Amino acid sequence: MRVLVVGGGAAGIMAAWRAACGGHQTTLLEANGRLGVKLRISGGGKCNITHGGPVKAVLAAFSKDQARFLRPSMHRFTNLEVVELLRREGVETYERDNGRVFPLDRPGSAAQVVAAFESILGRSGVEVRCGVRVAGLEGAAPRLHAVLLEGAERRPADHIILATGGASYPETGTRGEVLGWLKALGLPVKPWFPALAPIPLNTARPDWEGLAFRAGWLRLAVGPTGRRLAEFQGDLVFTKVGISGPAALELSGPVEAARRSGAAFLSYAFDPRPAETLEGVLVEAQGAKPHLAARTWLGTWLPERICGPTLASAGIAEDQRLKDLTKIARRSLAASVTAFPLGAPRPVSLERGEVAGGGLALGAVDAHTLRVKGWENLSVCGELLDIDGPVGGYNLQAAFSTGFGAGESV
Ligand SMILES: Cc1cc2nc3c(=O)[nH]c(=O)nc-3n(C[C@H](O)[C@H](O)[C@H](O)COP(=O)(O)OP(=O)(O)OC[C@H]3O[C@@H](n4cnc5c(N)ncnc54)[C@H](O)[C@@H]3O)c2cc1C
Structure with a gap:
């Protein structure tokens, strides 16, 4: 034949x-x-x-x-x-x-x-x-x-x-x-x-290109505080226009589907526990190590390079001691660890x-x-x-x- x-x-x-x-x-x-x-x-x-x-x-x-x-x-x-x-x-x-x-x-x-x-x-x-x-x-x-x-x-x-x-x-x-x-x-x-593709973000961080978030959970939700749609545990790497790496690739299909239906927001959980639990951890740390710098505490989870900017966006001074953190500051730090906001995705490319x-x-x-x-x-x-x-x-x-x-x- x-x-x-x-x-x-x-x-x-x-x-x-x-x-x-x-x-x-x-x-x-x-x-x-x-x-x-x-x-x-x-x-x-x-x-x-x-x-x-x-x-x-x-x-x-x-x-x-x-x-x-x-x-x-x-x-x-x-x-x-x-x-x-x-x-x-x-x-x-x-x-x-x-x-x-x-x-x-x-x-x-x-x-x-x-x-x-x-x-x-x-x-x-x-x-x-x-x-x-x-x-x-x-x-x-x-x-x-x-x-x-x-x-x-x-x-x-x-x-x-x-x-x-x-x-x-x-x-x-x-x-x-x-x-x-x-x-x-x-x-x-x-x-x-598109599947297994890098995800471009509305708010890209070209100055973070090459920076990796490791061993946490990339999460897709309908909005910053909305229902969770999907998650994947793994590393991600920032690119000039968004994120790549295993977690981004794996979640790209669901992200594009959610984006097309009009509601997609991405965050990264360095720790999978709820924010309230992390706040409790921080309260304990305030008691045990009152003079520890907030930056050092945050560095347990976040890459060193972004601790400063994260504290700044929460209005917390870099040299602030744990003992001086207010309730609002604690909530904000805990949220950075459990749901670091990456924002809304742009269209995921089929070609890539x-x-x-x-x-x-x-x-x-x-x-x-x-x-x-x-x-x-x-x-x-x-x-x-x-x-x-x-x-x-x-x-x-x-x-x-x-x-x-x-x-x-x-
Ligand atoms: C960058 C990248 C990295 C990857 N890494 C991995 C990996 O490490 N492990 C893994 O498991 N998968 C990986 N994949 C996925 C994997 O390569 C594909 O799923 C797999 O190659 C599909 O095999 P296929 O034979 O069906 O198609 P292909 O390997 O794509 O082969 C199809 C072929 O058909 C030819 N063709 C198309 N149209 C026509 C036409 N009209 N006339 C004649 N010829 C035509 C094309 O030229 C092509 O050579 C990767 C993919 C990419 C893009």
């Missing part, structure tokens, strides 16, 4: 490999001049290839619906099998304390991962065509007949696997247009949505997300075969599906597993 795989990222590489191993005459079409461009930049160039631990735990990182859909694929081609595949190709990996799996720290380690995959593709007989952008699909339910390439070339096929990824980082080749083609074929799609939310609705796809329901010869895998996991190697694993399943099920 002539199989065409569109998209040479993590999912498409796996799909093409497995289809070729199944004895099919397989061609992999990639718009970029080389394969795996997103793989090469992932994990800051170190490529957080997957996540360690049992498959059940990897699945638990996804939303319920996504986990249910991914279960058959992830058991068919597990995180351990990804690691083992790379090891056989000479790429050793290691697992960090937080479960994230990387190739051994060597210069160009992400490029070594792609080179390993290229050599697997070569041995299995896949024809790889890079620098070829697919511009459309030809056919109607229940069969596709061909893909149309930019420049009017037509490539007929017996089976087509779409692995064109999401819509973020368009400069890496993922422009998201294929989702529109699937919609035009009558399939249910969820519009692209590590993944894009949205994609082909999972209900349209058979979770065991990755074949699109109601179609005889169309499969979809990877980020083009409505799948978006957290930071930690989960998204690449989802792409590897669904790509593997799509290729095996041709």
